[in-house]
Amino acid sequence: MTTAPPIEAEVLPSGLDGLLVRFSRTPDPAAMAAARRFAAALEAAPPKELAGGQAEIAPALVSVLVRFDLERTDRAALRSTLERIAGATVQGPLDMPDPARRWTVPVAFGGDQGPQLGQVARALGIGEDAAVAEICASDLRVLTIGFAPGQPYIGLLPPRWDLPRLPEITPSVPAGSVVVAVRQIVLFGADSATGWQLVGRAALRTFVPDRADPMPLQGGDAIRFARATADEIARLSDAGDRMGGARLEVLR
Template identity: 55%
Template structure:
C-alpha cells in the first residue's frame, strides 16, 4: 500500500447519471480517511438531486436525478467540499455502529496464519490478539454483494498478495493483504491470505437487510473455537453469532 499521503481530489463522469469524486490514485491512508469524511458529510446533508452515495476506498460515487440537477452543478458543489477536506484532512468520522464477529483462527480455518506470524516475527497467538484487540472499520463494500474491505491494520501488516491464487476459500473466510481484511460471503478464489473463518454471511438475498454491513461500521473480531463456528453456521439468519451495538 502506498505511503504517499498527497491528496488531489478530482471529479470524473460515471455513466449517464453519476459522478466519481476521487482523492488519490493509490489507497493511501489519508485518501481513505478523506473518502470516509466526504461520504459522511454528504450522507448527513446530501446535495439536491443526489439519489445514492457509495463510498469506496479512496473515492465516493454519487448518483443523481437528472431532472433535479446537472452533472456540472453537482460537480462544482462536491469538488469544493473535497478540496476543503484535502487541504486540512480531518480524522475519519466516529463509528455509529459496531459489529462483534466470532471467528476461528488458524489451522484449517486459517492456513496462512502461521506464515503471517512468521513474517511479522511474532507468535500466531500475538497475531490473533492484534486482529482482535482493536476496532477496525468497514472501508468499502464491493467486488461481490455485501463484501467488506476492513482496515486499516498496522503498517507491518502491509503484506503483498500471494503470487499464486488459492483456488477456493470457504464462505466466511477471513483473509488479509495490504493492511486490509476481507470476509467472503461465499466460496471464492483469492490471492489473499486466509487467517480465520467466521459464520457471518455478508450477503443473503432473502434476509432483511440482505447486506448488513455498511461503510464506516466498526468491526471487532473475537476468537472462537471451530465447533462454535460450525454451530453458528447452522443459524438461518446468517449472522454467525455477530452482535450489533449502536454507538451513537
C-alpha cells in the same frame, strides 16, 4: 506559511449520469479516511443540486461515485458543489469519522480454519497467538462494500501488516473465510477465489438474500473480531439467521 493538504481531490466525469470524486490513485490511508468522511457528509446533508431527483452515493476505498438524475440535475452546478465539499474534506481532519455502530464478530483463527496464519505470523516476525491478538485488538472499520454483494473491505491493520498479495490465486476459499493483505481484511460472504492469505473463518454471512437485512454491514461500521474455537464457529453456522453470533452495538 500555508501547508498544502497531504492529498488532493479530483472530480471526474463518470458516464452520462455520474461524477467520481477521487482522493488518490493508490490505497493511501488518508485518502481512505477522506473518502469515508466525504461520503458521510453527502449522506448527512445531500447537496441541494440533488434535491428532488434520484441519486446514488457509492463510496469505494479512495473515491466516491455520485450518480444523479440527468433531467433534474445541473451537472456543472453539482460538480462545483462536490469540488467545494471535497476541497474542505482534504483540509482535514483525515482520520476516520467516529462510528455510529460497532460489530463484534467471532472468528476461529488458524488450523484448518486459517491455514496461512502461520505464514502471516512469520512474515510479521511474531507468533500466531500474537498475530491473532493484534487483529482482535485493532480498531477496524468497514472501509467499503464491494466486489460481491455485502462483501466488506475492513481496515486498517497496523502498518507492518502491509503484506503483499499471494503470487498465485487460490481457486476457492469457503464462505466466512477471513483473509488478509495490504493492511486489510476481507470477510467472504460466499465461496470465492482469492489472492489474499487465509487466516480464519467466521460463521457470519455478509449477504443472505432472504434474511430480513440481507447485507447487515455498512461502510463506516466499526469492527472487532473475537477469537472463537472451530467448534463454536460450526455451531454458530447452524443458526437460521446466518449472523454467526455477530453482535451489534449502536454507539450514537
